[in-house]
Amino acid sequence: MASRAGAISAALLGLAVAALTLGSAALTAGHATDWSLGPADGAALRFTLLQAALSALVSCLLAIPLARALARRRFPGRLALIRLLAAPFLLPVVVAVLGLLAIFGRAGPVNAAISALGLPTLSIFGLHGVVLAHVFLNLPLVARILLQGWQAIPAERFRLAEALSMPPVAQFRHLEAPMLRSLLPGALATVFLLCLTSFAVALTLGGGPKASTLELAIYQALRFEFDLGRAALLAALQFGLCAAITLASFRLTTAAVFGPGLGRDIAIPAPKGWRRGADGVTIGLAIAFLMGPLLAILLRGLPGLTDLPAGLWPALGRSFGLAVLSAALASGIALTLALAVARGQGWLELTAMLPLSASGLVMGTGLFLAIHPQMSPEMLALPVTLAVNAAMALPYLFRLLLPETRALLADYGRLCDSLGLSGPARLRLVILPRLARPLGFGAGLAAALSMGDLGVIALFAGARTETLPLLIQRLMGAYRMEAAAGASLVLVGASFALFWAFDRWGATRAAA
């Protein structure tokens, strides 16, 4: 039985999330004065849509062969590679851009190779730079989501397909395509929304009238022109856009109808011949594309480690505490909402996705306006950052948990009910153990995102509430590049360690 207390607490959490996102959007919109779009605003809208669509499409198309190759091939280092797939998405965006600049920039190895062939060099700035960075950040996330989908197909189905001597094409059509149809619309929508609200990439690689996003335009209106009316208009426009995409994605998503397997570890059939070679090339290219920039960051950051700046450790401590708390908060809310939605409180699904529509910047601005006259922003810097970071991570955790929660209730809900297994006992004995894998992965994601976040904190923090990304940004602003690179490495190491610990916890609990 869905307990009434569970339903009510889910509804209250949903309202809190809605207040944080819609409320702050409404607050900023309340400051809107003029409701007409200028030509620059129209260009920003078009560029935003174009880069988000391209980024989402390319990320998902490339993720399919990669996830499939990883699902069916076994090779040394495979598990390490899968874990590393989380790396680019977890990388603090500014650090990721630094890595991409090192590889694809004017003086990078890619352009060196191109000019050695006598071809004109590529610029990483503008549309293709923004798309490149977004694909770098999002392709691995989609690949991991799809890989989990592949792993969720009961191994018995693959055995059945083999027993029926289905060729790989038929196997794809009957087993893998239904899974992709259920996961891809959600993944596409997620990446699209992410790129719609992505701020740091557009700030560093975009810009100018030809490559300015709405988010960037809001920032400039707010920060440099102090034109609150125009910022509010742009925020409203973007919010409507994101809400429309979220709603559209609901209609596209269908639940995969897979019965449960018994969880025996049977490898997915791995066809030989040219498919083997193609899978090998796919995996090799993915490693090169994803690991190159990471390696570049490592090489640039190592010399800086000997000269770490003052204030690094307290800033790291603050970031670490925020990350753990926001991961716990986001996981708890996501699980509560996913359970409620799976039990029929469908309206909460929209609520859980709301933070995607409201960017951190908009939420932060709204909260700033809400408390500004009464309280010192610095006092609330950490609590506000905690709330916003948890909210920003919520959609990812929710997306990860919802299909598995639905499957769990479909497969074992009646058994639980017939045994009178309810409330805390059901949570402890069935829900947490069965969902440990996506929960661990999701909590790791939330922790790392919070760790690397540079958004709200910039609006609020003073010297005593500085987080590590903020410290790095200030070092870069002061042209202390060596120290910034060293601090980046520390930040990256801490983010990955945190993600690894959570993900590992989930995998161990799920295997136990």
Place this chain on the structure above:
Amino acid sequence: MLRLDRLDIRQEDFHLTADWQVPAGARVAVIGPSGAGKSTLLMALAGFVPYGGRMLWQGADLGPMPPGERPLSILFQDQNLFPHLTLAQNLGLGISPRLRLTEADHARIDATLTRVGLAGLGARKPGQLSGGQIGRAALARALLRARPVLLLDEPFAALGPALKAEMLDLVSETAAETGATVLMVTHDPADARRFAGLTVLVADGVADAPRPTAEIFANPPLALQTYLGK
């Protein structure tokens, strides 16, 4: 006595009525063509399908009781065990849904495992068991719950004839020991003859009143003749 008082189950284009009773301790086969509503009838009894009319056990209305508090245990077609819990834990849920188990409870679990032929397998997980063993474990948990009514929704359908017969004998024995009333969905007349004194025919939107199994097969109604292909 289990009484179905003008029971009326309606889903989109599905309709099933029943108005009869079976004495306590009876063993009843529920037979009929696919889609006629055999499983739906059991799911309504177990509390998973809404219905009109009433269902009563020893005079008490089942309607207001949540599934876990009804005086019955149900074995589903599959998903009877949690794959992440050991056999002992799966059985323990039949004693305490919070899995707070005493030494005495563990002793009972071990004894019950032995009773159903699974001695020493308490630490295994369902993934390490055969289909027959999984069926035995599910039955063992129903034994531990010791509810007066046992519903079997073809839990042994995937087993071979010999194994299935063995399982039905085990159900017969244990039901006789505990005096449980058993309702068993089946599509196999041999199961009904082997196991059940009474048979309910479900066809054409009606679950008929139970009749003695020997009699109904000796002189089958038209719907049963059609189903049997005679």
